[in-house]
Amino acid sequence: MRNKNLILGSREFSSRLIVGTGKYRDYDQTRQAIEASGAEIITVALRRLNLDNPNDKGLLDYLGKTYTLLPNTAGCYTAKEAVLTCRLAREALDTTFVKLEVIGDQKTLFPDNEQLLDAARTLVKEGFTVLPYCIDDPVICKKLEDAGCAAVMPLAAPIGSGLGIRNPYNLMMILEQSRVPVIVDAGVGTASDASFAMELGCHGILMNTAIAGSGDPVKMAHAMKLAVEAGRLAFEAGRIPKKLYATASSPVEGLIGR
Amino acid sequence: MRNKNLILGSREFSSRLIVGTGKYRDYDQTRQAIEASGAEIITVALRRLNLDNPNDKGLLDYLGKTYTLLPNTAGCYTAKEAVLTCRLAREALDTTFVKLEVIGDQKTLFPDNEQLLDAARTLVKEGFTVLPYCIDDPVICKKLEDAGCAAVMPLAAPIGSGLGIRNPYNLMMILEQSRVPVIVDAGVGTASDASFAMELGCHGILMNTAIAGSGDPVKMAHAMKLAVEAGRLAFEAGRIPKKLYATASSPVEGLIGR
Amino acid sequence: MRNKNLILGSREFSSRLIVGTGKYRDYDQTRQAIEASGAEIITVALRRLNLDNPNDKGLLDYLGKTYTLLPNTAGCYTAKEAVLTCRLAREALDTTFVKLEVIGDQKTLFPDNEQLLDAARTLVKEGFTVLPYCIDDPVICKKLEDAGCAAVMPLAAPIGSGLGIRNPYNLMMILEQSRVPVIVDAGVGTASDASFAMELGCHGILMNTAIAGSGDPVKMAHAMKLAVEAGRLAFEAGRIPKKLYATASSPVEGLIGR
Amino acid sequence: MRNKNLILGSREFSSRLIVGTGKYRDYDQTRQAIEASGAEIITVALRRLNLDNPNDKGLLDYLGKTYTLLPNTAGCYTAKEAVLTCRLAREALDTTFVKLEVIGDQKTLFPDNEQLLDAARTLVKEGFTVLPYCIDDPVICKKLEDAGCAAVMPLAAPIGSGLGIRNPYNLMMILEQSRVPVIVDAGVGTASDASFAMELGCHGILMNTAIAGSGDPVKMAHAMKLAVEAGRLAFEAGRIPKKLYATASSPVEGLIGR
Amino acid sequence: MNVIINGERHEFRRSMTVRELLGELKIDSSRGMAVAINDSVVPKQEFDRAAITEGDRVEIIRATQGG
């Protein structure tokens, strides 16, 4: 799976960075940060319309460019809730793409993998392009792939924690087995985390807090764009092996005065 | 020291990546990789001219663009050798810039810090712009700064080892005290290492093997260019704090069906 | 949960190290290593009796001392197989203790958490004291606890890999929530890994390969005994905080010659 | 250098843990913690006698057992001060053993390696058994060894920082080259740090704050005793190699129901 | 007619189609919005026909910022 582009379902994307739209100061900052990130896919949440002010301009009205929207099921704790949310998303946004989350624990926001699998199986049957947020467990990732998911999106660390890639070994095992793209979802804290994930061979990264929560979201979005590209290029180039001892970079012949 | 550019002595550079010219397959690859890296400063070694073939074209004839040359003293084991090499370099290349190395051990290529200090003090007096390759020790870095060096260039790991930033704590201590630029010299293995060093606040990175020894040096050079930029931007933007637990990226208000 | 002893179901153990009996050179070495480890609980597998030689002496005949046997379900890939194995174990060994494993993947030997939960629920109802080998996921650990397991036994790294505690963050989250003992099962490579897990607050460690596969299993068993005790004591004592800068250990008053 | 005991100069010690005597609540706690640590060598500082109360009982009067005293030169910033302190120590304590420290920076308490080498050379000539606190630099360690030091004592992290073994690679390089014992001095935070250092092959560990600054110094001293022993045994036994994938601990033959 | 809309009780004189309800609530049924009645999504092309009756739970959602 060394495609030049990121392939999700029947679609192809040249950016490997997917960004969330939450937690920005305002819509202007959201728009600028997304532009700086170079992302083609952006996640959105679905929430109840405010009946007291039903027609105020929303996020989508502010984004100048057309992005591929990836509705999420954030906040769902059961397969049933998540499936309903996906169906609403398809109707609202006219897309089959969904970022499937089923939360299992409020404190860690770790997924409930039983409910997740259940929802994924249902949604695939209904024709959704399912991108599931899951734990970095090769067994669960395999089941999600077998269920027909278009990618697997293991967490690298808790959502919003910024802890980075806590367990590269699990990602390596998932990458080795996987026949669908592996997208790191959650946990990235800074640019080097993004590069590192891509160097492991991950096919993409989804992030939100690392950009929106930084001191300068537009600048950090730009950093993340470059970091994802850098990591991908480094992966494709093939890094030097690690070794304990030194190797001279300058010729050892022709030394002066010897 | 949050200048937009990298300031070394009286000169200013917009690229924060300095690359070596050793270990490439041929001059063509050298040229292409250097171009892809976006570097403005490149290191060169000084070696005895081959008397049997004194006028064959050399590296400098192959480089299309004009770079700032940074002659090194690689292979010198004493202050005396290093000082002579620097004087020859100044004469040969018409520059006061020198990357000062005094090797203390053939296996690790770690510097001999006593000889290094000695050479640095001599060279500064002679008007050189001294960039010393040193161990990541705040005490030695302080002495080098006090001796008048234009930067300090602590190693992150042995030359050519690709081990990455082995001891970020030492770099942090050096960065906090330093009034001259801190450039990581040696040890970077891949793009995320470069980003990580820049995120710590380092002012630049010097590398050679990580690019020249990779599977595709031109691609890796490009990766390193982006990684250094990404790391710098992330440093400037200010990353999110790390924390153990999760924070939702989507609103917790307006959840469906609750 | 800061009991002096390790409490599993209705029983109490003063050693916090549980050891496997597999992979030793011979029964003599097994016996000596187990003794050196100080373990009170040892795991055993259940396998088909060899009909061609049905009465040869087995492991249990060689162990001088009486240990608490913990039969495992290694090699089971479904809840059904695991449950049958546990029932056979209870009959064969007259114990309700079982180390429940349901493998989900032959290469990683990671558990199939769906099948595991299913088996755990069945076995708890049948009165077993279930100690499940599971992934280091707080959500699954919570479900296993809720199902009535007597402990949770998250893996630290793949069985036999010796990679150590790959993701201390997940263990910390599990420890914080858990009302049953948390025993690290699988992944420990050497003594410091065991100390480290105990320092996080884990209540016990189960290991086999790290001892049996080492250069000197009896010596390593002794090392592990001390390491588990050291880690537990350090946890109970409460370590010093980490900080970047130094604090003198000698008085700063009364310095000579100042 | 795989002696059963720790050999320093002409003396041999069965404990590989050296402990400091600073920062305890009172002399009683000091005595109990030292006893629990099993240390045979303890460090002491030399300070000006309080002329207003010249004969109050001091530390040495409180220690029940006879320890080998290791006077340090903590607080010295020049070779001259350190040499004088060592000479006073020899006179006061009737020992040639000295822990040689020459501090280069008040904030990090990192050594000034130039001054350190200078002092070491002087003291060795005067017949001292010099144990120098130095940076974890193989070049400096080699020079100290060549100067006749009885051991080298590289720091693992700043004194009192508790950061643990920040750069195991440097220690590995030092261990590989060294013909005198390598004792980690400074930086250990908890038991697993001590085990880890010993597993690398270090010959001993010197610590103070990690014990005296812990929540329960006597318990932590005991933890450290066990951790040092555990790490040494693990080093001698030889750990299993690390690998990414799993290896079953139970037989794969004779599986039930297949 | 009593119905629950987005978790809150509303009272109307008569039963309505989804289209009528949206009109009543002054909601523009544009892109980025969807409706479910009793956990079943109502496709946009059904808005004119789908009836809301006594006791229904109606969800009216739209896309918003999220990660």
Next chain:
Amino acid sequence: MNVIINGERHEFRRSMTVRELLGELKIDSSRGMAVAINDSVVPKQEFDRAAITEGDRVEIIRATQGG
């Protein structure tokens, strides 16, 4: 009578109790051993009564080394 014991086909002249089968196979029914017929465990106290009949799958297991 044909039965599968530990995955291999065995033939006997007649049907037997578990106790008789163990005797036939010269297996000491001591501690550390258990028997299942068709995935159901046979308690030791049932060995004298439990009958093995044509086509049964019999598992005879014991504890062995494992991690």
Next chain:
Amino acid sequence: MNVIINGERHEFRRSMTVRELLGELKIDSSRGMAVAINDSVVPKQEFDRAAITEGDRVEIIRATQGG
């Protein structure tokens, strides 16, 4: 005679040997203690002979807790 002892100025009527000074200061010259005059250590066996004279810097130290 003015001397600096442990960094502080002291005045005495007459010059003294080290032994006499220690007596004057009521210091027990037991184990764990040493004396230097002007950065030169005075061996214990010289205490009776070594003279302290006008302007000397005297250090009297002992071992104490330290890491």
Next chain:
Amino acid sequence: MNVIINGERHEFRRSMTVRELLGELKIDSSRGMAVAINDSVVPKQEFDRAAITEGDRVEIIRATQGG
């Protein structure tokens, strides 16, 4: 005249200036090259005057690839 050039012994009929030596060796004294005699660098503007004499150690170097 015997001289050591870049570590190897060379013999010449007569002593020479640096410029002459370079000519003899067919070396283009262009950018990227420098000369030292007995560990002292000879500035380019001195090439016409600086004399090489019996026993001198001459280093002729140029810049090459290096890290």
